[in-house]
Amino acid sequence: MRWLTEPAWNPPTEGETAVQVASRASLIISEIEEKYKDGNVLVVSHKATIRIILCGLLGIDLGRYRDRLNILVASVSMIRFEAHGPLLDSLGDRTHLDRRLLKLMGT
Incomplete structure (x- = not known):
């Protein structure tokens, strides 16, 4: 159960x-940064992975990814790579979803 309190260094069973x-x-x-200097790139992954990537880019302690970023299923977060580093433009946007989907449990 240490992975629940300190996931940075403790994996879940058979996990990372x-x-x-x-x-x-x-x-x-x-x-992606090297290959695509201009335009947008869509990265799709599990929400834990997206939160971990965002923490890494924004300098947030990786062990706190669950405590610092709340991202729900099917949400969109946007990072812009600027001269001074990554800039968070939006976090967990779900306005693209149908209202019926937003009401479902677990989403």
């Missing part, structure tokens, strides 16, 4: 730590 996820994901983010 937040540090491992961030390490793997940062390689992809770096590749």
Whole structure:
């Protein structure tokens, strides 16, 4: 159960730590930055992975990804890469979803 209180260094059973996820994901983010200098890129993943990526980009302690960023299922977050580093433009936007979907449990 240590992964619930300190997920940065303690994985769930047969899972990865937040540090491992961030390490793997940062390689992809770096590749995207290198390859696509202009325009938009859509990254789709599980919400924990998205929160971990955002924490890494924004300098938030990886072990606090559950405590600092609330992102719901099917939400959209936007990061803009600026001269001074990543800028969070939106977090967890779900205005694209139909109202019926927004009312469902677990979303």
